[in-house]
Amino acid sequence: MKRPTTSHFRVRRQYSTILNTRSRKSIRPLAVGTVLSFGAFASYYFFFPDASRGAPTSKHEKLSPSHFTPCTITSSEPCGPNTRLLTLKIPPKFLPDSDEKRFSSIWSVFVKDDDIQVERPYTPLEGVDAEGRMRFWIKKYPHGEVSRWLHSKEVGDEIEIRGPLQTWLWKDDDVWDEVVMISGGTGIAPFYQLFHDIISQGVSPRTKFTLLHSSPSPSELPPSAILLSLSSFATENPKRFQFRVFVDTLDPTDEIDRLKVNVGRINRATLVSSIKEQISPSKWWMWPFKKSAELDIDLRKTLFLVCGPEPMITALSGPYGRNFSQGPVGGVLEELSATSSQVYKF
Secondary structure, three states: OOOOOOOOOOOOOOOOOOOOHHHHHHHHHHHHHHHHHHHHHHHHHHHOOOOOOOOOEOOOOOOEOOEEEEEEEEEEEEEEOOEEEEEEEOOHHHOOOOOOOOOOOOEEEEEEEOOOOEEEEEOOOOOOOOOOEEEEEEEOOOOOHHHHHHHOOOOOOEEEEEEEEEOOOOOOOOOOOEEEEEEEHHHHHHHHHHHHHHHOOOOOOOOEEEEEEEEOOHHHOOOHHHHHHHHHHHHHOOOOEEEEEEEOOOOOOOOOOOOOEEEOOOOHHHHHHHHHOOOOHHHHOOHHHOOHHHOOOOOOOEEEEEEOOHHHHHHHHOOOOHHHOOOOOOHHHHHOOOOHHHEEEO
């Protein structure tokens, strides 16, 4: 999962509409000084890295967000068009103490492209194990510097990471009756981490979890091991976890074993039906007489987590705010009367 970052600069220069020659001469040194000052500032910003981009590399300290730690690629498997399942291994001695809460779901690490000194965040699918292994499902994008760089790496190559950094923290306090996770493409990574660490471990037993995942085609779905793990758990624990998969198109020659695939995109009807399945018969029989906006989602304490391509996020939950802040709730979830406290966009 990655999220681009942008910086915007706006410089406004105001001039008087009528300036005599003497005034212009007096203003010229100030204007030149202003331009030089701004040029120096811009040069510093673009050519001198900030604290995160300029973080040092340490081969003797534990994994931390403040510095990069070398790790080794132990596996790199193609698993679809432009996607790979990548396994990194960090020496166990560099892992933070087990009693620290740094690895509480959901968290990610930054991976640095040594060639151009750019870093991007990625979410380990199962977190990190006792041996220091982390698995990532990474898609190569045409303009994604780090993703293309990672796809070019081979087993045995060394790369640098820093973290963990908390993306979103699950709190086991029985606040939510139901959590609906909506993912597209590699956006399933944070939810699979939550599944691995929280859902499958029986944490928050009173909470019902639903995962709705969408990919353009069957060949672009997550690795089969991930899909089977999710579908098997859903089959064995129907009151705890619901899992549904969607593809835009399905070719007759596609073979997907043990997995029911829905053709079409996740939309309003999908969300309504998913929520409807969790409502007791005493409530849902009245649905034909109620509007969708009257689903009483706020009364049922339902949380929506959304991660995927921006068009999908915008359609379902509204666009991000400035600088990728959460922004107001929009799209389908706004129509269903979900509030900002009930929606989180990754």
